Amino acid sequence: MTAHISRRSLLGLAGAGTGALLLGACGDGETAATGDPQTINWWHVQDAEPMLGLWGDMAQQYEGAHTHVKVDVQPLEVEAFKKKLETTLEAKSPPDLFQSWGGGALRQQAEAGLVKDITDDVGEWIGQLLPAAVQPYTVDGRIYGIPFDIGMVGIWYNRDHFAKAGIETPPATWAQLLTAVSKLKAAGIVPIALAGKDKWPGHYYWAYLAMRIGGLEALQRAAEDKNFDTPVFVAAGRRLKELVDMQPFQKGFLRAEYGSEDGQAATMGNEGAAMELMGQWAPSVQASSSTSERGIGDRLAFFPFPAVEGGKGLATDAFGGGNGFAVGRDAPSATVDFLRTLVQARNQRKAAQTGAVLPTNQAATGGIRDVNNQVVAANLGVATGFQLYLDQAFPPAVGQQINDSSAQLIAGTKRPEQIVKDITKVAKRQ
Structure with missing residues (x-):
């Protein structure tokens, strides 16, 4: 699948x-x-x-x-x-x-x-x-x-915000990403823009973490077995919770849409956050959603989703x-x-x-x-x-549950151990 x-x-x-x-x-x-x-x-x-x-x-x-x-x-x-x-x-x-x-x-x-x-x-x-x-x-x-x-999908970032926070090179590991979040917060900069209302942008984090922890084989196995209740996906949720607990997102992110006037893309394009995890279309949407015709222009840069220490997945495996x-x-x-x-x-x-x-x-x-x-x-x-977006790779009902569950994890209404059971339950019915 x-x-x-x-x-x-x-x-x-x-x-x-x-x-x-x-x-x-x-x-x-x-x-x-x-x-x-x-x-x-x-x-x-x-x-x-x-x-x-x-x-x-x-x-x-x-x-x-x-x-x-x-x-x-x-x-x-x-x-x-x-x-x-x-x-x-x-x-x-x-x-x-x-x-x-x-x-x-x-x-x-x-x-x-x-x-x-x-x-x-x-x-x-x-x-x-x-x-x-x-x-x-x-x-x-x-x-x-x-x-x-x-x-x-990768991480788009504002070079000026990184420089102000003293971040000299893009994070290459999950630990380095969390350190960068801490430095940005200390510098008074919102680390990450997120469209919490739309849900699908949040699933990118959980999917990439599962890839980095378990490798592409773990995702292939989940498709074949219709089972997400495994240590890999639980660990991905726990890692994502580490990030969420740091409160890295912009104010009101749970009500934010991706392309609205005050949404995720506009927050980046108007320099209201230092990073967003998004696909190749991000620069053009940032520009069209911001008050500037070019968004943040050549201050915008890109780096791949970081590796997870001890994980089986390669940092060169792409998700999108x-x-x-x-x-x-x-x-x-x-x-x-x-x-x-x-x-x-x-x-x-x-x-x-x-x-x-x-x-x-x-x-x-x-x-x-x-x-x-x-x-x-x-x-x-x-x-x-290469791994296709999980909300597209699986049947629609499973993809929607992945988005819903990722959103619940980010909102703090469900734990990592709960969401994998919810997704598996839907997958088994397909």
Whole structure:
């Protein structure tokens, strides 16, 4: 159930040249023949600049080249999207093209016949995409979605805040991270921004700690056995409680959302905290959520989640995933072709140049201009293993319980020993 990938260069920076990998779909200036009128209902969660405008432009360009096709774009905030999608899936009426993170949720959608098997439709060009990025969208060897973004979660930090607190180098171990938290608090700086209300950002800590303590094998075993009530996951909870007990988060974090005006990203972008644990999209969301157009600019830096002393996991094992799209079962025939244009090299370079996307098309990696994204790409390039977000890797009910339980642990309403039993109980029912 987990997306567990052994050592490889996830970004495939060395390989065929751009010319050899350009996609041949209509949309590179070629106008398709007209046909029966088609409307593609497209739901995505890039509801802020820069991707909001870029996606809109790409839809208009496709309509211009395919005069019989209309793309009805519906940008949605992540949580609003999840709720709306759940309603449409229960009614067995999914949108034609919709945001997907792959993993357990996509498997359930595929098994319920709600998404199209597009394996044969993408066979001519799927090899141009990174295998690591495609894996979460593959169910039993068949492809049900296409990724446009790949990345990892790590710790983003404010260089100036670290300097003021006397932290000379990013923490490489959990003990060093706790020491950094102490130094930041002593300097009068909020150590960590967290969106406690959204829950999913908190699960990143528990998941990474489990990886560092037990290694990727522990997560794979949990998927196979449907059992989280093991020493590894209990220890991960205890380590997280060590951090929580230090009160490292901003005031009101339990009510904070990720992308709201006073949420986690804005807290970082407005210099209200020194660190956040977040994915590759963090710099762009910080900038769009802050009072400054650039957020904290070149004062922002990145380091991988630290190792845990005595743990079996490697500090070079990455945790994350990406963004992609699935095709609804009743989608018009033009939908897969439109999806193909979104991930063709030219458009992937444009997306990469915004700093909001790490491309999945191997010919587009040269478009990564943002220094921080280059650092993330470099870390992915030497990753010894890869684990998909736990709330996506497992079935939706299990993923939701992981988020809920992580939030309860952080809020202090449940102990580490309790949450593993709660998650296991849900997992056993799947």
